[in-house]
Amino acid sequence: MTVTLLIQASNxxxxxxxxxxxxxxxxxxxxxxxSGSRDYRLMLETGLGTTGADLSDITRIACDIGPGGLGVTRxxxxxxxxxxxxxxxxxxxLPAFELLGAEVARDKPVAILRRAARPHVHxxxxxxxxxxxxxxxxxxxxxxxxxxxxSDLEDYDLAGNIEVAGHATxxxxxxxxxxxxxxxxxxxxxxxxxxxxxxxxxxx
Amino acid sequence: MSGLILGIETSCDDTSVALVDxxxxxxxxxxxxxxxxxxxxxxxxxxxxxxxxxEAILPTVESVxxxxxxTPKDLTAIGVTRGPGLIGSLLVGLxxxxxxxxxxxxxxxxxxxxxxxxxxVELESGRTEFPAVIMLVSGGHTLIAELKDAWxxxxxxTTRDDSVGESYDKVARMLDLGMPGGPAxxxxxxxxxxxxxxxxxxxxxxxxxxxxxxxxxxxxxxxQHPEVSIEDMSASFVAACVDVLTAKADRALAECKxxxxxxxGGVAASPQIREAMGKVAEKHAVELCLxxxxxxxxxxxxxxxxxxxxxxxxxxxxxxxxxxLSLETP
Ligand SMILES: [Zn+2]
Numbered sequence: 001m002t003v004t005l006l007i008q009a010s011n012x013x014x015x016x017x018x019x020x021x022x023x024x025x026x027x028x029x030x031x032x033x034x035s036g037s038r039d040y041r042l043m044l045e046t047g048l049g050t051t052g053a054d055l056s057d058i059t060r061i062a063c064d065i066g067p068g069g070l071g072v073t074r075x076x077x078x079x080x081x082x083x084x085x086x087x088x089x090x091x092x093x094l095p096a097f098e099l100l101g102a103e104v105a106r107d108k109p110v111a112i113l114r115r116a117a118r119p120h121v122h123x124x125x126x127x128x129x130x131x132x133x134x135x136x137x138x139x140x141x142x143x144x145x146x147x148x149x150x151s152d153l154e155d156y157d158l159a160g161n162i163e164v165a166g167h168a169t170x171x172x173x174x175x176x177x178x179x180x181x182x183x184x185x186x187x188x189x190x191x192x193x194x195x196x197x198x199x200x201x202x203x204x
Numbered sequence: 205m206s207g208l209i210l211g212i213e214t215s216c217d218d219t220s221v222a223l224v225d226x227x228x229x230x231x232x233x234x235x236x237x238x239x240x241x242x243x244x245x246x247x248x249x250x251x252x253x254x255x256x257x258x259e260a261i262l263p264t265v266e267s268v269x270x271x272x273x274x275t276p277k278d279l280t281a282i283g284v285t286r287g288p289g290l291i292g293s294l295l296v297g298l299x300x301x302x303x304x305x306x307x308x309x310x311x312x313x314x315x316x317x318x319x320x321x322x323x324x325v326e327l328e329s330g331r332t333e334f335p336a337v338i339m340l341v342s343g344g345h346t347l348i349a350e351l352k353d354a355w356x357x358x359x360x361x362t363t364r365d366d367s368v369g370e371s372y373d374k375v376a377r378m379l380d381l382g383m384p385g386g387p388a389x390x391x392x393x394x395x396x397x398x399x400x401x402x403x404x405x406x407x408x409x410x411x412x413x414x415x416x417x418x419x420x421x422x423x424x425x426x427x428q429h430p431e432v433s434i435e436d437m438s439a440s441f442v443a444a445c446v447d448v449l450t451a452k453a454d455r456a457l458a459e460c461k462x463x464x465x466x467x468x469g470g471v472a473a474s475p476q477i478r479e480a481m482g483k484v485a486e487k488h489a490v491e492l493c494l495x496x497x498x499x500x501x502x503x504x505x506x507x508x509x510x511x512x513x514x515x516x517x518x519x520x521x522x523x524x525x526x527x528x529l530s531l532e533t534p
Contacts (some may be wrong), residue, residue, distance in 0.1 A: 041302050055306070068294035070251065071292050074258055085262045086276070086307025195262070200255060 009076035010068025017177035063185035099175035101126025113162035207280035211508025214297030215289025219311030224508035253290030276308035283511025324506035331511030342469030343369030361411025398443035497504030
């Protein structure tokens with residue numbers, strides 16, 4: 001059975017998962033010895049070792065491309081891209097806000113806010129219409145502009161790492177590996193030379 | 205030992221990849237410059253540098269491997285700069301090398317960039333007679349060290365503030381000479397006379413360097429003596445730099461009694477410095493080694509060359525970034 005390698009890092013805490021078919025068989029976040037690790041090789045070798053899989057079983061890599069932590073997202077992409085290049089397998093780029101939206105979405109839109117260089121934030125709205133979610137809006141804007149736009153939304157769930165006054169705290173700032181695998185398996189498979197390019201902030 | 209080492213250098217603003225064999229023959233090299241990206245900022249913008257490395261690194265690896273008709277099976281190891289350098293830039297090179305190493309089943313070594321500069325002398329059948337005194341003068345580094353052999357180094361001194369290359373660039377900007385500053389100042393200096401008595405910071409004190417005072421002094425003179433020509437100003441500045449650098453080299457040769465004096469780094473391109481160092485070497489009857497200019501600036505061939513030392517000594521591969529790595533740590 002084919003194995004999917006999943007790398008998520010834009011929330012600032014790198015984690016690596018392995019999916020066999022449509023089931024997660026390894027999640028580095030659940031291994032105490034890998035807590036806080038930024039060593040992707042160690043994470044991957046541990047995952048392959050515990051699941052009995054081989055590097056050659058991996059047929060697709062999915063990498064979180066942010067927006068979020070600049071350095072940590074880029075390092076994850078560098079590792080994912082080079083592994084894809086070396087093994088001749090495609091790297092599927094998954095935007096973090098698609099992941100967070102899919103993770104949190106129930107019956108309301110999901111507003112997502114993540115910190116960027118002040119006074120900016122990353123702001124997104126994930127719409128969950130008829131169970132088929134999509135990111136309806138993404139902006140790198142000032143925090144005030146994001147809050148102004150949010151005040152126009154009737155009701156929403158909140159995700160990310162910024163609190164909004166008068167609203168419940170963000171549900172989460174990280175998608176589960178199960179959610180990530182689902183997105184990776186339902187996305188169209190890109191070409192063999194597809195690579196992950198992080199979503200970057202506009203520098204002023 | 206046969207085979208090739210794939211060298212990767214991303215410590216600052218150039219993405220460089222090279223293939224080098226044990227004898228120092230460079231089978232292929234490609235360096236992607238970021239000069240145009242950073243030019244508008246008047247210096248390297250770290251965030252943009254690491255973004256550009258991510259975009260350039262794999263196409264550069266692919267291109268170099270294709271040019272030399274090399275497959276991963278031909279590689280003995282991968283060598284990648286782990287420091288000193290900009291953390292974001294180092295991380296892109298290190299993470300990429302780590303994944304290539306895993307994907308290809310080839311060991312990867314984190315290499316000290318400064319050791320790379322020193323080993324650049326050995327590229328393309330260049331040789332160093334040991335023991336040697338080495339001076340590394342560039343935009344990123346200024347240091348002088350004693351090399352007992354190809355592996356054991358003793359750092360004699362380094363700069364307390366600006367590197368000599370940085371002060372060349374800053375003075376070139378003050379004089380509106382454009383970038384890169386070094387060659388422009390050298391050209392102007394050749395047409396001038398060192399009429400100004402600029403300071404020679406720390407010339408008579410040990411092996412430490414300090415160039416920020418010299419740069420400030422040039423700024424003051426430009427303000428106070430608008431009548432002095434750009435050529436004379438440049439000549440005065442270059443004379444001060446040459447004086448300080450040769451004084452340190454002279455002291456090191458007298459103390460260490462080596463067989464050769466090695467000058468590496470981008471500033472070693474300066475004809476004035478080359479000429480002055482030739483005289484110092486002659487005075488002490490030691491051989492002067494000046495690597496060809498293409499190996500004097502940051503490049504991956506020197507990193508690959510240095511990697512052979514790590515491989516042959518059986519060092520544990522260490523791919524942790526070390527932005528402040530010193531010369532004496534492998
Ligand atoms: Zn350098």
